[in-house]
Amino acid sequence: MNEYILQMKHVDKSFNGVKVLDDVQFDLKRGHVHALVGGNGAGKSTLMKILTGIYTKDAGTVTVDDREVHLLNYADANKVGIRMIFQELSVIPSLTVTENIYLNEEEKKGLFLDDKRMQQDAKALLDQFGIDISPKARVSDLSVGFCQLVEIAKALSKEAKILIMDEPTASLSDSEVKLLFNIVHILKEKGVSIVYISHRMNEILEIADEVTVLRDGKYVTTREAGDLNVESIIGYMLGEKRGHAFEYHERANMGERECMLKVEDLSVDNLVDHASFEVKAGEVVGLAGLMGSGRTEILEALFGIRKIQNGSITVDGKKVKIKCVQDAIDAGFALVPEDRRRQGLILEHSIKDNIQLPIFKQTKKGPFIDTSKVNAYTSQNIEELDIKTDGINKIASLLSGGNQQKIVIAKWLNINPKVLLLDEPTAGIDIGAKGEIIKIVVDYADKGNSVIVVSSEIAELMAMCDRIIVLFDGKVVGELNREDIKEEEVIQHAIQG
Incomplete structure (x- = not known):
């Protein structure tokens, strides 16, 4: 045989x-x-x-x-x-x-x-x-x-x-x-x-x-x-x-930058306990912690998915009230969720259909959608993010995981959020696509935008983040500046509580 x-x-x-x-x-x-x-x-x-x-x-x-x-x-x-x-x-x-x-x-x-x-x-x-x-x-x-x-x-x-x-x-x-x-x-x-x-x-x-x-x-x-x-x-x-996508590149004048996001005494569903932190303009901040530490819950609260029980949120110097997703979008937030297939995409629709979801206002022409504008946005996203497809009408489910994730990121970048929230942005994608997504995130921050990223991959946090906030059991228990982190073990030790 x-x-x-x-x-x-x-x-x-x-x-x-x-x-x-x-x-x-x-x-x-x-x-x-x-x-x-x-x-x-x-x-x-x-x-x-x-x-x-x-x-x-x-x-x-x-x-x-x-x-x-x-x-x-x-x-x-x-x-x-x-x-x-x-x-x-x-x-x-x-x-x-x-x-x-x-x-x-x-x-x-x-x-x-x-x-x-x-x-x-x-x-x-x-x-x-x-x-x-x-x-x-x-x-x-x-x-x-x-x-x-x-x-x-x-x-x-x-x-x-x-x-x-x-x-x-x-x-x-x-x-x-x-x-x-x-x-x-x-x-x-x-x-x-x-x-x-x-x-x-x-x-x-x-x-x-x-x-x-x-x-x-x-x-x-x-x-x-x-x-x-x-x-x-x-x-x-x-x-x-093979390149150097996982190497951290320090951004200049970080100490002189203005505060973009200030979160004070945030409590969420008994899962986040009076958490306070800040994110500067052009800064990438990581949330590190074990499962159940409150990382995802903080992002979902900022994006209006979870009810905020206590605390205040200030974006670009203005206090905002977030009771729903639209409030969050209006305040300048965008969320790339952990589960792109369930929460980030409509898999049976095309790339173009998914891209246009957050940008109806930008693409309206009277009571109708300006198809030429939608096509232009989609084509630009495909080119700039190197989404591998044979056309803008390709069904999202037929693309690889990395290309699907690029669509989720692209559709939110089109609204130019002040604070981009990323929950496990490279989960289930290959090493090459991970490097590409890290570059997309860092490039977006380099334009003066703020980013908060949750990742279980410590190497990715070290590649992207200027500062890492450590969470344990819903509380902020520490903060690490990137220049003080010489090896992954420093973060691993910190998140153990």
Whole structure:
């Protein structure tokens, strides 16, 4: 028997004359975890969508179990044992866990749905993989992490030979990541082969047996994971493009700049306790802390999503009252949320549709929208932020995570906010796109605008921030100037409380 359950050879794919895959190969061994990595627009998702029948290849062959297959749709892929856990959650919030797991594959008793049996089977499936969720729970009541686990359970409800995981840990807590890795080990023992797509290098080195790297739509290399480290993977991913995006560049005259934002005694939902801080014009300030420290809650309060129970906010010398999102926008705030897919984008709409949402006033022509203005804004955003697309009407869900995040940032930059709020701005995107987004943020601050950034990646805080405010249990417990931070351990020690 061939040691490879899957072989993809000489695969080509173009969209509107633009070649996105060029003579790509990918070979997956039986019962192995094979990581597929690459920079922004490398072609990872396109290759996997060909494997799942969502796209059809222009050239090349796909062989499963020693037999060439022609995958024209997702049903064709399912028939040969290929299932995918998508980065964009496909669970339906209004349905229960059981209803989501068996959606379109319901079990019947005569002419009627066998709800009791499906609930029993769902519970057995969840228990088998250690997923502690009630099968009767409504998905809308679950956290994003648990929704991802439901997505995994749904994919595993039917026997799979090949399971594709696209950024499966992007929304998971540390404990949920451990649970996922346990699921992966169980599947390996059952002989399931796994394609694992992630931008988290340490995670890849922990879970993968082999690693294949793509760059700019071309195959670069396949190596045993044990022969690699983070630096070597990044080197393969970026090639000659590897630069110094994660190096901090001090901005001049920071001490002489005016205060843009002053927050005094801010209390929010018993999660933020009398927090006070300032942000100067042209300054990037980071909020650092453990999960539950109040970082996200501060941003959401400033943007009118959470109710402010106490405190005052001053923007550019003027006190403002923020009771809703529109108040925040009028005061000069803009928020790039942590979950771009749920909160930052309308995934099934085009780049142009997403870009125009905050700028209706700028693009109105009488009672109508001036399409030429919207097109101009969108084209300018695509060019300035280097959004990789074949047109302004490209559907957002078809873009890579890094390009999606650029759209979210672009649409808010178009209103020229005085204070840009960024919550985990590089979550779930590749190392190259992270560098590009860091540059976008720093360039925006260099124009005299203020930025507050929340990130769990300390290297990113050190690359972007002029000052870091430390939070613990909803309180401001410290402040670090960038010039005093010589290594990541300084911040790690500070956030432990």
